[in-house]
Amino acid sequence: MTVNNSKIKQSVLTINGVTFEHVDIFNVVNDFYYRIQQDPILQVPFYSVHDWPEHVERITHFWWIRFGGKPYLFSDYNPVAKHFFAGFNGELLARWLSIFKDTLNTHLKPEQAELWKNISERMGESLTIKNEMFRREYEKSQPK
Ligand code: HEM
Numbered sequence: 001m002t003v004n005n006s007k008i009k010q011s012v013l014t015i016n017g018v019t020f021e022h023v024d025i026f027n028v029v030n031d032f033y034y035r036i037q038q039d040p041i042l043q044v045p046f047y048s049v050h051d052w053p054e055h056v057e058r059i060t061h062f063w064w065i066r067f068g069g070k071p072y073l074f075s076d077y078n079p080v081a082k083h084f085f086a087g088f089n090g091e092l093l094a095r096w097l098s099i100f101k102d103t104l105n106t107h108l109k110p111e112q113a114e115l116w117k118n119i120s121e122r123m124g125e126s127l128t129i130k131n132e133m134f135r136r137e138y139e140k141s142q143p144k
Contacts, residue, residue, distance in 0.1 A: 032103040045086040
């Protein structure tokens with residue numbers, strides 16, 4: 001699979017003094033979701049994904065804009081509800097992060113990998129808190 005370069009107006013960004021090419025992000029995301037599809041536990045919540053190339057493109061864009069890159073896709077992310085209904089929990093998160101970090105180590109320079117590990121850990125903490133808040137609201141809205 002390749003990146004559709006025609007949509008990307010900028011191919012390099014720098015965050016906290018660390019430079020990423022768009023293709024660095026794509027390579028990580030592409031290989032990460034390949035590994036997810038081979039993982040006996042994490043493949044299960046991801047059965048909801050039917051179009052893997054489209055998912056990889058969306059998530060590459062997600063990280064690109066999260067790192068401060070210019071948006072080049074129209075995408076409206078709603079991760080909290082999606083994760084809640086996918087059964088997000090602490091154990092799955094730990095497994096997700098472990099596979100993610102291995103993937104970062106495979107593809108990136110050490111300073112790139114370290115920065116992205118820190119950002120993903122913070123996002124994991126934030127998703128955990130938001131997931132609990134979502135659960136409370138969801139349970140309140142369910143008929144007794
Ligand atoms: C720090 C950890 C994680 C990050 C940064 C992350 C990030 C994301 C993002 C940005 C999306 C797209 C949301 C959207 O389309 O609105 C997504 C979708 C998804 N994530 Fe995660 N995720 C993380 C951990 C997990 C874990 C632990 C699970 C296991 C349940 C998981 C399962 C999914 C699933 C099933 C989808 C939806 C796929 C679909 O569109 O059907 N994620 N994730």
